[in-house]
Amino acid sequence: QKRKGPEGKRTKTKNECEASAKVENSGLQETSEASEDCGKNLNRYWLMKSEPESRLEKGVDVKFSIEDLKAQPKQTTCWDGVRNYQARNFLRAMKLEEDAFFYHSNCRKPGIAGLMKIVKEAYPDHTQFEKNSPHYDPSSKEDNPKWSMVDVQFVRMMKRFIPLAELKTHHQAHRATGGPLKNMVLFTRQRLSVQPLTREEFDFILSLEEKEPS
Numbered sequence: 001q002k003r004k005g006p007e008g009k010r011t012k013t014k015n016e017c018e019a020s021a022k023v024e025n026s027g028l029q030e031t032s033e034a035s036e037d038c039g040k041n042l043n044r045y046w047l048m049k050s051e052p053e054s055r056l057e058k059g060v061d062v063k064f065s066i067e068d069l070k071a072q073p074k075q076t077t078c079w080d081g082v083r084n085y086q087a088r089n090f091l092r093a094m095k096l097e098e099d100a101f102f103y104h105s106n107c108r109k110p111g112i113a114g115l116m117k118i119v120k121e122a123y124p125d126h127t128q129f130e131k132n133s134p135h136y137d138p139s140s141k142e143d144n145p146k147w148s149m150v151d152v153q154f155v156r157m158m159k160r161f162i163p164l165a166e167l168k169t170h171h172q173a174h175r176a177t178g179g180p181l182k183n184m185v186l187f188t189r190q191r192l193s194v195q196p197l198t199r200e201e202f203d204f205i206l207s208l209e210e211k212e213p214s
Contacts, residue, residue: 044093045202046100047186048079048116048152049193053107057134066102066113066157075154079194080125081135082147087194091148092122100152101205103186105193111163112205120151159209166214167205180204 052065062081069077082088094100095118102114124145127135140146167186174182181187181204185195197205 043199044095044098045197045199046090046094046098046118047103047112047195047197048100049103049105049195051106052104052113055106058132060132060134062134065104066116066154069102069116069152070154072154076119076151078120078125078149078151080127080149081133082125082149082194083135083137084192084194087192088146088148090194090196091150093196094118094121094150096121099155099202101197101202102154109161109163111161111165111167112158113161114157115155116152117155118150119153122148122150125149160213162205162208163213166208169214170204170208 050064054061054063098118100116101112102116104113125147127133128137128140128147171181171187180200
């Protein structure tokens with residue numbers, strides 16, 4: 001689901017933030033929640049992809065799993081390395097305490113591994129200025145940074161891992177029945193590694209934890 005590119009996954013980087021994330025590409029899709037958000041206190045929900053298996057990019061291992069997040073000081077890190085404009089805009093839209101699924105991508109068994117929350121709103125991504133970083137962008141200027149990141153904190157593992165294949169089965173069924181996952185961005189904009197979810201999508205996915213795999 002998620003591939004590399006100038007975007008793409010999480011990565012171990014400097015101490016200041018000890019890790020790093022990446023994103024993928026793709027165009028926009030305003031999900032109902034994204035367009036609904038004229039409502040002031042509307043909480044939004046997110047799905048954020050990272051690679052749990054080792055892969056070198058410019059000599060740097062971009063692996064970052066939910067277990068790596070859990071092992072960070074205060075179980076918190078910055079989600080850096082996003083180099084897709086739409087995904088960056090979603091990062092900039094995130095508010096404190098919003099919930100996000102941690103999605104394992106570009107691996108043998110992709111799917112939703114756990115929950116995290118946004119603990120710092122968007123600020124400049126330091127890796128865009130670091131020449132030895134896989135996410136270096138020479139066209140970005142310090143007085144007008146192109147790329148942003150947020151800080152996330154581990155909340156919990158899913159009660160059971162929710163694989164992509166299972167989500168896809170529901171998505172295909174819901175397209176016929178009008179169910180909650182009918183327009184899920186994971187399937188309509190597959191390469192995008194920071195994605196909005198509606199409340200309905202988020203709640204349905206959480207409900208799958210309690211059920212036997214379909």
